[in-house]
Amino acid sequence: MAMVIKRQEVVGVLEIISVLCVSVAAAYTPVDNYLISCGSSVDTPVGRRLFVADDSGTVTLTSPESAAVKASPSAVSGLADADAAMYQSARVFTAPSSYAFRIRDPGRHFVRLHFFPFVYRDFDLATASFKVSTQDAVLIDSFALAPAARINASSAAAACEEFLLDVARDTLVVTFVPLAGRLAFVNAVEVVSVPRNLIGAGRAKTLSSSGQQLAPAVLPLQTVHRVNVGGSAVAADNDTFWREWTTDQQFLVGSASTQEVAYSGKLNYLAGGATPADAPEMVYATARELVMSESNWVDTSKQISWQFDLDEQQPSSYLVRLHFCDIVGKAPHLLRIDVYVDSYTAMLGFDLSNAGNGALAFPYYSDFILDSKDPAGRLTVSVGSSSTMKMNMSGSPGPILNGVEIMRIHSVAGSVVVIEPMAGEKKKNLAVVLGSVGGAFAFVSIAAAVVIVFRKKEEKETPTPTTSQPSTPWMPLLGRISFRSAVPSPVGSGSARFTVDTNTPGGASPSMAAASVVPSYRFPFAALLDATRNFDDGLVVGVGGFGKVYAAVLQDGTKVAVKRASPESRQGAREFRTEIDLLSGLRHRHLVSLIGYCDEQEEMILLYEYMEHGSLRSRLYGGGAATAPLSWAQRLEACVGAARGLLYLHTATGKPVIHRDVKTSNILLDNDLTAKVADFGLSKAGPDIDETHVSTAVRGSFGYVDPEYVRTRKLTTKSDVYSFGVVLLEALCARPVVDPRLPKPMVNLVDWGLHWQGRDELAMIVDRRIAEAVRPAALRKYGETVARCLADRGADRPAMEDVVWSLQFVMRLQEVDGLDVSDVSSLNMVHELTPSSHARQRSAVESEAGREGDDDERGSVTDGEYTDAWQMVNVRGR
Template identity: 45%
Template sequence: MGYCKSSLLVWILPTMCLICVSLGVDNYRIDCGSPTNTPVGDRVFVADDFDSNILSTPQDVSVQTRKESISSAIDLALYQTARVLNGTSSYTFSIKEHGYYWIRLYFCPFVDGNYNLSIAKFSVSAQSFTLLSDFQPQDGSVVKEYCLNINSDNLVLTFTPSANSFAFLNALEIVSLPNDLIPDGARTVDPPIKYQTFTRRALETVARVNMGNQTVSPQNDTLWRLWVSDEPFLNHVNLVNFVSNFKAVNYSTKWHNIAPSSVYGTATRLNSQPDPNTAVNMTWFFPVDPGFEYLVRFHFCDIVSTSPAQLFFNVYINTWLVALNLDLSNLTSNVLGTPYFMDVVAKSSNSRNLGVSVGPSTLGIGYPDGILNGLEIMKLSNSRGSLAASDFEVSSTNKVWVILGVTIGGSFIAVLLSLFLFVFCKRRRRRSSLVAHSTEDHFVVDEDQISRTVENKYDSGTAIISSSKIGYRVPFVAIQEATANFSESLVVGVGGFGKVYKGVLRDGTKVAVKRGVSQQGLAEFRTEIEMLSQFRHRHLVSLIGYCHEKNEMIIIYEYMENGTLKNHLYGSDLPGLSWRQRLEICIGSARGLHYLHTGYAKPIIHRDVKSANILLDENLMAKVADFGISKTGPEIDETHVSTAVKGSFGYLDPEYLTRQHLTEKSDIYSFGVVMFEVLCGRPVIDPSLPREMVNLIEWVIEWEKRGELEKIIDPRLEGETKPDSLRKFGETAVKCLAECGIDRPTMGDVLWNLECALQLQGTDKRITLNGELAPQVNAIGNFEMSVCSTQFSMGSAGDLAGISMSGVFSQMVKAENR
């Protein structure tokens, strides 16, 4: 069938004047297949049933449906008719003003007498860009929105049906955009460098979201944009508050094109009120196509503060840091309620989700806080000028075949070379053997030659990055500078992975730099970065960055001023810790571990809980560290993970050690050992002591059974511990050390009991000579006994997720003060 130009569209000047609004003169809106013009708000979509030179198509086919056949949730005005394109067809639009344009394509499949639009399959291109490839719209309406920089006098939009199929379109818009809407450029987040301009790229709108759980309709946006509610994208709704404060917005006309005032008047805010110590991120996940770069625009407006410099927070895309300690007041001249937006470019790698997170600042100022008002995500066309997901999949498949072909060919060549070398070496050995028998000389083996033949497959520094999308890479030269080229005078610790150095970055930030000693630790290196990049918590050490170049494996953490808990308990001349300080350190550590065990769908098991892996900051706040051998726990319908035994001698769960059954209860056992170290201020195994004292666990349990723990506690604590506090602490530790994991408490239970021990310690030191508490303290002890036993029997402490128990203990505090 030959192609002919169909007389389909006529553009009437009065109608064109209606739709050429302030956006520009080159604006086209068409209600495809409709015999009449269609008003939608203050816009008019023009009919396309008259002669015109706009559309070239082999057949004049329009279809129409009844309103009842389309869901009421769909805007009926534009989806009642459609233009069917049975062959390659082109829309050609005259462009007088060059610049950025929106192309909006409206699709809603329905069944006509001759056509079932849901089986249509086609591709769409504009200029040199592929917008859609083998696209098949189904299940309701969809609007595809693209942005192109048009620098020619015509915009050509081409529809190409797939084999044995057809294309269709319900409506389309070509709308010129304000000059300030698309940025000249934006920085990337990995690595953080200035990004090239977007003039030669096509963009596709992936998400346009209004935070605060409120939708903004196109009628309330000067550019007719739909801003959907953020609630469906939130990972944990219970971690946020939805805020609305339109009066607080300091809005002016210059922001109309960026976002409407209703976007800046609502926000989603981090909810830190249940427990200020649980400093987690609020995170949204958006479906994206892998292999593309994305322009991400963050919209901020401080509508929650009462004065400037009260709100500080961090911003992340996936695990990349976008903004550290962001202070909106500093960016808006200390004028509260002033809108602010930030553009960055990120790559999704092979993931089908792009995560955006806002979390507490590392400055530690006030309660953990953070807000986000709006978000836009736009896909950038790839090097082939395509926005189609299938283009990436085909490219990836081709790469697989190329790699497979090279591998097979290489293997064949390797076999031939191996045979040749085998024959050659055999002849050479025979010749050498004859020489050895005929002379007295000795042979020297060149072992360097052997080592030179071993190729390090991680030389490029990219292998571990490709699948994990992790972290913020720091150049090796920057780390050398921060550590004075790894000066021995800056070594603050040594472990199985390597040495830890104190460093200072150019901005004055103190950091801890852990440097691996060999590629044998690559698995631990990767695991630690992946684990640390997944979570943020007040009592987990924070990842700042990493380096994997020049065969180096380096991880950079926040610097902990007071080192390890172990060094404060024994083996160094560091100052000792009071009983209250020890209790607070145990509580902080328990909160961190409790978050690991309950903060995700599957628990994260640390596997190496010990006093050397609990670090203390300048305020002696505890943070759990070293996640190199951590492992994801069992599925909901499983009881354990079967895995090889890893951990530290003396801290290993007997059940895990003998049966290789790993659960979060393995961490509970190790934590119980740490509690005994805290109690006695000595190592787990000490061969220098008498036989009955060598094993700390056996020794303490024996004295706990006698009810005489006060006789074996750290001598530096003498006269400082209250009996009920000491008893509660000892009982909890012993429960953690039960032989069978099922008999051990959860970390939530442990945390509850430690809070209880701290409250029982109180501030009153009045103890009678026979060791009994004064009457008012006995009353507290009786109250504590009933509350704690009830809590254990209900088994609900684990559901508290680290929430502070201060409210629960308010009666105890009042009783003590009477």
């Protein structure tokens, strides 16, 4: 057999293998092969490939507000020559924009997005914050550099985010959406078709404690790690599909003695095994081997382990592909390996020669699906001698591994955003154009007639808030959310159509899996009578202004929360429909999911995913073992989760969604204490992109309502920020927002909290049950964040994105010794927030509760219709 070379001889062999890899890589010609140099005016050679300018006509750039920028030579001096060429230019977007690619070969495509921040005139790419989506998947929910990189852009490195998508459309649209008034950018984009069998259907083994089965063959995948174990790095030019492979030394853990091995012979590619397209020959011709000896080769505790950071913000499932090739055995059946992925035994006594019918040097790979991974954890892969070997065979090889690929089964929550070119923009044939116009006119005419009929029927049947509601002709939610809804372009351009699509494969986060088992639709009243035992009061888990909330179990075993409107409720059909319309189009890990609704027999009933630990408010004031109060760390986690949920509402669609009733009783905790924002009956669509606010009637809960909103009736996302600032203060102090039983200076928590924060003595009012756990540096940053949220003017308050960042930094200060607020620029604005001004604001809230005002849809209404005094006074909420 061919020679196996170890250690010092490896390098020379790798050079020979590298030449072979180049010839293999060059043999593949993809049908779709778009290499786009963004912002460049000329074509850019990168290695053996040519990236073309994005205005060359190869792709369609839809961007009414963009700029082509170029890095200075010094900015890219630290990059390799090929990388410097790719990252020296960028396209900057200040409004939602897209690239559209014509797809000639539907199926699997690699989509690679390249990013490198630099400064060009007034554009500092290090401050960018944006989301990226296609028509069918959210690729990046919130791209932002780490805080250290924001402060010092020169410390940021070039990054490539790689996705493997199943594209079934004839056009792939990749859309970039700036968040929170910032900018978006991209340096280069690749869209490359690959064989559909690159990810085989039904071949993967699921490693799961829940029994959940996933289908990576059709789901979007995002590359996390791709490693050539025991060999050198593989550049894109040396891979069939231009993938990059890193070395494994940085991932090795443990003290086991290992050696790198390389193979100089010909690999035996056989049916049922791997192909040269699955991984470069260099991957299969090199490996890392556990060094064995006569005394330890049967010791199964001896293993090689690699540990991979996942950098997760939420639990995800993963496809783990392990590459094997027996290049160390002298005869078949001598190499047997036990393989472990995290805590699971993936393979026991694996004999590569069995898979290859006795052949050696047989390239092979195995796929494993890890159903969920802790967001703060790492993924470990280990190989060791097989525990099935019973006898010592001198000279047997040690266990090996040749390569590792880890791909996240992509399921970023949120609605996709699509900026598409005009449908007829590229049509040349007049007959086709006329046919399209005629068909569109007929469709619009029919749709308009249907809308008129349904609107007239709805006007006749929709009751006022003071009357009972009969059963309405709404479509089931399952049908409604399967359609795309188009709204006017937010950038005011006639060249694009702005759409939000909620029917997204993988659009729900893994945490929503239980909720998504039951699709959102209209439930029969009889089924709810059965699930709630005729609305047995013994199942009541909460009571609010809308009515009682029952814990119920559906026929399929799904546990849900059933909220039933009471006849005495001041909240009627409008809030009921708002909740359904809003939640049927939004999915996020930190928003409570709507399961369905019922409007039979004059009922108004909503079904939600069941939240095991109730509201944040109940856990802050809980007593006894069953409802123990939350720790400081748990409170921080809950606040960060709620802030992320609100950030999603503010940024996920063309118009922000303003909650209007943010409070601790509307932040619920699931079985894992994950916080989710709930109760969207008062939510309101925010201003258009060219507007600053929405003029509307005052709604909310007393103590939490933004005083500026009360005075001016101008609603913005900063109104939610103010309410969330009150939540932060309540979470820290664990006392009611308004408590008339206390001495006058202490009645209002906002006044009281800002008083002590202004004196830099916030520790004086921290809940005594957590006081010892709160580190001074974390409390100082937390207090600064609270004070900024509670600023007099909305313009002085931070965006919710900045609140999320600040709270994450608080968590960092809490976890790490030696960090201090001074490590970042201070956000302290406390001295501008005097208690007296907030006292005046509170008086404004109280006086406003008795005045009349303009309603959202009508010229004027009565006091009760717009203030809802019960809500304004009752802190517990609805």
